[in-house]
Amino acid sequence: xxxxxxIGEPVLEVRDITLSFGGVRALLDVSLExxxxxxxxxxxxxxxxxxxxxNVINGFYHxxxxxxxxxxxxxxxxxxxxxxEQGIARTFQNVALFRGMTTLDNIMTGRLLKMRxxxxxxxxxxxxxLAEELEHRVFAERIIDFLEIESIRRTPVGQLPYGLxxxxxxxxxxxxxxxxxxxxxxxxxMNVEEKEDMSRFILDVNDEFGTTIALIEHDMGVVMDxxxxxxxxxxxxxxxxxxxxxxxRDTAVIDAYLGVAHEA
Amino acid sequence: MALAxxxxxxxxxxxxxxxxxxxxxxxxxxxxxxxxxxxxxxxxIWQSWTWAQAAREVTAFAAGLHALGFRRGDKLAIIGDNxxxxxxxxxxxxxxxGVPVPVYQDSVAAEMQFVLDHAEAHFAxxxxxxxxxxxxxxxxxxxxxxxxxxxxxxxxxxxxxxFLVSYEGVQxxxxxxxxxxxxxxxxxTAQGKGSxxxxxxYTSGTxxxxxxxxxxxxxxxxxAANAVAFDHLTEREEMMSYLPMAWVGDHVFSFGQxxxxxxxxxxxxxxxxxxxxxxxxxPTYFFAPPRIWETILTQVMIRIEDAGWLKRKLFHYxxxxxxxxxxxxxxxAPVGFKDRLLYRIGGWLIYGPLKNVLGMSRIRVAYTAGEAxxxxxxxxxxxxxxxxxxxxxxxxxxxxxxMQPNGGVKLDTVGMxxxxxxxxxxxxxxxxYRSPGVFAGYYRNPEATAETKRPDGWTHSGDAGFLxxxxxxxxxxxxxxxxxxxxxxxxxxxxLENKLKFFSYxxxxxxxxxxxDDVTAIINIDPQAVGNWAEKRGxxxxxxxxxxxxxxxxxxIAGCVTxxxxxxxxxxxxxxxxxxxxLILHKELDADDGELTRTRKVRRRIIGERFKSLVDALYSGxxxxxxxxxxxxxxxxxxxxxxxxxxxxxxxAGPLRKAG
Numbered sequence: 001x002x003x004x005x006x007i008g009e010p011v012l013e014v015r016d017i018t019l020s021f022g023g024v025r026a027l028l029d030v031s032l033e034x035x036x037x038x039x040x041x042x043x044x045x046x047x048x049x050x051x052x053x054x055n056v057i058n059g060f061y062h063x064x065x066x067x068x069x070x071x072x073x074x075x076x077x078x079x080x081x082x083x084x085e086q087g088i089a090r091t092f093q094n095v096a097l098f099r100g101m102t103t104l105d106n107i108m109t110g111r112l113l114k115m116r117x118x119x120x121x122x123x124x125x126x127x128x129x130l131a132e133e134l135e136h137r138v139f140a141e142r143i144i145d146f147l148e149i150e151s152i153r154r155t156p157v158g159q160l161p162y163g164l165x166x167x168x169x170x171x172x173x174x175x176x177x178x179x180x181x182x183x184x185x186x187x188x189x190m191n192v193e194e195k196e197d198m199s200r201f202i203l204d205v206n207d208e209f210g211t212t213i214a215l216i217e218h219d220m221g222v223v224m225d226x227x228x229x230x231x232x233x234x235x236x237x238x239x240x241x242x243x244x245x246x247x248x249r250d251t252a253v254i255d256a257y258l259g260v261a262h263e264a
Numbered sequence: 265m266a267l268a269x270x271x272x273x274x275x276x277x278x279x280x281x282x283x284x285x286x287x288x289x290x291x292x293x294x295x296x297x298x299x300x301x302x303x304x305x306x307x308x309i310w311q312s313w314t315w316a317q318a319a320r321e322v323t324a325f326a327a328g329l330h331a332l333g334f335r336r337g338d339k340l341a342i343i344g345d346n347x348x349x350x351x352x353x354x355x356x357x358x359x360x361x362g363v364p365v366p367v368y369q370d371s372v373a374a375e376m377q378f379v380l381d382h383a384e385a386h387f388a389x390x391x392x393x394x395x396x397x398x399x400x401x402x403x404x405x406x407x408x409x410x411x412x413x414x415x416x417x418x419x420x421x422x423x424x425x426x427f428l429v430s431y432e433g434v435q436x437x438x439x440x441x442x443x444x445x446x447x448x449x450x451x452x453t454a455q456g457k458g459s460x461x462x463x464x465x466y467t468s469g470t471x472x473x474x475x476x477x478x479x480x481x482x483x484x485x486x487x488a489a490n491a492v493a494f495d496h497l498t499e500r501e502e503m504m505s506y507l508p509m510a511w512v513g514d515h516v517f518s519f520g521q522x523x524x525x526x527x528x529x530x531x532x533x534x535x536x537x538x539x540x541x542x543x544x545x546x547p548t549y550f551f552a553p554p555r556i557w558e559t560i561l562t563q564v565m566i567r568i569e570d571a572g573w574l575k576r577k578l579f580h581y582x583x584x585x586x587x588x589x590x591x592x593x594x595x596x597a598p599v600g601f602k603d604r605l606l607y608r609i610g611g612w613l614i615y616g617p618l619k620n621v622l623g624m625s626r627i628r629v630a631y632t633a634g635e636a637x638x639x640x641x642x643x644x645x646x647x648x649x650x651x652x653x654x655x656x657x658x659x660x661x662x663x664x665x666x667m668q669p670n671g672g673v674k675l676d677t678v679g680m681x682x683x684x685x686x687x688x689x690x691x692x693x694x695x696x697y698r699s700p701g702v703f704a705g706y707y708r709n710p711e712a713t714a715e716t717k718r719p720d721g722w723t724h725s726g727d728a729g730f731l732x733x734x735x736x737x738x739x740x741x742x743x744x745x746x747x748x749x750x751x752x753x754x755x756x757x758x759x760l761e762n763k764l765k766f767f768s769y770x771x772x773x774x775x776x777x778x779x780x781d782d783v784t785a786i787i788n789i790d791p792q793a794v795g796n797w798a799e800k801r802g803x804x805x806x807x808x809x810x811x812x813x814x815x816x817x818x819x820x821i822a823g824c825v826t827x828x829x830x831x832x833x834x835x836x837x838x839x840x841x842x843x844x845x846x847l848i849l850h851k852e853l854d855a856d857d858g859e860l861t862r863t864r865k866v867r868r869r870i871i872g873e874r875f876k877s878l879v880d881a882l883y884s885g886x887x888x889x890x891x892x893x894x895x896x897x898x899x900x901x902x903x904x905x906x907x908x909x910x911x912x913x914x915x916x917a918g919p920l921r922k923a924g
Contacts, residue, residue, distance in 0.1 A: 138307065141307035141308045141309075142307065144307075144308070145306075145307055146418070148534065148536075150308070150533045150534050150536065150537045151534065151536035151537045151540065153308065154540075192897065192899075193897075196899060204418065204419050207419065207421065207422065208418065208419070208421075
């Protein structure tokens with residue numbers, strides 16, 4: 001359908017990461033790269049270390065060993081807000097929105113990092129501060145239009161069904177104009193129709209804005225349909241890395257999913 | 265007053281001079297160039313275009329179409345939600361002597377292919393990626409299709425097809441062509457005349473494959489002008505365009521009448537924001553099929569039930585006052601001083617704020633048509649002081665045949681014939697008519713045309729009805745659907761179904777009885793209303809199927825059926841067709857499964873075939889019925905649903921059979 005898109009050089013390289021919590025090893029010697037403008041899926045059975053991987057990438061967790069290079073800069077530690085400032089946005093497995101605020105306000109919070117006027121100016125809400133807010137409002141409205149959530153613009157998100165909350169959360173992440181978007185189970189708990197909608201939005205985001213996307217997902221049909229590349233984790237190790245077709249045929253992956261016994 | 269009258273007269277005079285839509289458009293651009301003609305909400309803000317701006321947009325697009333090779337007689341398929349640009353595409357095609365063919369935007373690819381193929385449309389304007397994808401899916405089977413113009417570019421960037429052009433791209437081509445040949449569009453427009461074909465509207469097909477109804481400019485404009493005069497519509501009306509553009513209702517209300525009267529139409533932000541947009545807009549002229557009035561009422565009632573104790577008490581008290589006095593005050597009938605005073609106070613406390621929330625504070629005239637409307641619904645809106653009236657019409661008549669005049673509104677009629685319309689009732693009860701709106705014929709279907717437009721000069725409506733002593737027409741059913749039970753008792757299924765559907769708990773109903781011993785029904789409950797009802801009683805259900813199978817829900821529906829039977833028993837010739845048995849279906853009837861038409865009318869025959877096992881069980885005396893149905897999901901995949909349904913007997917009210 002679409003012409004081949006230009007997948008570029010790696011924007012993020014994770015090298016030999018090991019992460020443990022006390023005696024539990026969440027990630028063991030994992031290396032992976034995320035290339036510009038691709039959709040990368042990270043899959044694996046429960047407890048394989050997928051969410052830990054995302055948390056390492058955006059600075060929630062600090063690995064004991066290994067390095068992370070983002071846009072050429074090698075680092076070992078980064079705080080979440082630094083990640084956000086450098087263009088990494090994410091959504092969460094359990095929706096993390098401001099439940100009492102409207103859809104529009106939630107999306108506007110995604111613009112906070114882009115606002116230049118200080119708190120005082122914004123309190124006065126006049127002149128340059130007003131002009132700036134209008135500019136951000138227009139941006140938020142574009143996202144609302146993009147995600148087709150016009151009808152819930154003024155609805156407090158706490159009243160929305162789960163599928164729509166997920167969409168609002170994606171909207172807030174998009175409001176940050178991210179270069180790298182991390183999605184933690186964007187389709188968990190959705191029905192077939194909602195999943196299709198969400199898949200289309202993810203593809204459209206990637207297509208329209210050239211956003212690089214790394215996502216965790218359990219629905220294999222979805223993963224195989226929308227990803228350019230798939231990384232498989234199992235018990236904290238990377239066991240496969242390749243195109244959806246390669247991964248589907250990989251014996252190690254099949255074993256991991258069918259539950260072959262692991263030696264202690 | 266005199267000034268307004270003069271204005272209307274000069275308007276109707278200019279309307280007569282301009283015998284096509286393009287001529288009207290350019291006329292408006294001169295006479296009221298600075299008046300708003302189109303509005304659309306985009307990115308949360310209402311954008312608007314004046315008649316002069318619209319004329320420029322249309323000219324550029326028409327010239328662009330010409331540059332693409334669109335010529336006199338070519339058909340332009342138009343597919344999408346209501347948007348100014350798509351309305352402009354209609355006139356742009358007409359400027360060049362072409363014929364617009366609006367297509368239902370929720371058609372699946374195969375339905376779309378049928379219409380484009382049958383209409384021989386070589387050009388299409390599609391709103392967005394969704395519509396373009398459907399066209400591309402069937403492009404192999406449409407060898408004649410030369411170009412697809414899209415309005416919304418999102419997601420289409422990587423579509424490398426040279427027959428795919430953007431709306432702006434077409435307008436740019438047009439402007440380049442106009443730079444060389446500035447009179448092109450004016451010259452082409454001047455060649456059009458009133459007797460030319462203006463539009464082909466495909467009927468949604470309650471009966472088999474869709475038919476392309478050809479309407480001339482005279483059909484649409486003369487009928488629209490008569491209807492505009494009937495309600496004294498002016499250029500100051502505000503109207504929301506939100507019904508499918510392929511439906512004649514929208515074509516006449518948001519296009520025909522808007523061009524005749526010169527009023528502004530507003531397109532909602534999306535199909536899901538209509539209610540909010542309606543509130544912001546506050547239309548003065550409004551048209552909705554009964555289903556939408558019903559949805560609005562249901563939402564109001566649900567919100568009232570959830571409101572605080574005081575609000576609920578006030579609402580119910582003053583709605584009681586409104587039921588007594590509201591309709592009469594609207595009709596100008598005498599009302600006692602006390603009720604008049606209470607109604608005034610109610611207007612202050614309840615009706616005013618409620619109408620404001622619904623966006624109905626400014627409505628002067630509103631219509632409902634297409635199906636019968638429930639008495640509760642109709643009376644609710646009228647008692648609030650909203651002037652909802654009924655009309656009778658059809659695509660083949662460019663809509664307007666009968667309309668209810670102010671002060672002559674009745675629930676069970678569809679009004680009196682308007683100016684230039686003649687009615688006659690055939691021996692079998694069928695309504696026949698003659699009017700300036702009588703269509704030119706069905707496109708490429710002379711047999712069907714000959715069946716409808718008879719040589720004696722009368723057009724057959726297909727509806728059975730009768731004219732009352734008051735001159736008002738009453739419709740009972742489709743002429744061919746009026747059947748008889750085995751013993752010869754009159755059986756009018758739609759009449760019964762509508763009576764059932766008047767209950768807010770029943771969403772759809774299909775009754776059977778033709779050539780049978782008695783009447784039975786398959787019921788679809790309204791999940792919102794029944795769900796709410798069940799929740800209040802602490803009845804748990806996880807799905808429609810579970811809800812539909814609950815015993816208390818069966819009791820609830822049995823109560824409704826009994827009420828219908830009581831009404832039927834009161835009418836001597838219908839008393840024999842009381843409903844004896846019913847069951848509640850385990851799934852909602854769905855247009856995607858072919859059980860409803862796109863305008864949500866039930867397809868009785870298809871339902872009868874699909875649920876044959878259920879119909880058989882209804883007549884076998886069994887207490888349960890097994891059913892297995894194939895369902896089609898929105899993505900085209902299919903699956904099966906299995907269920908065991910209970911059957912409930914209902915006692916007839918009063919004597920079933922006529923004595924003697």
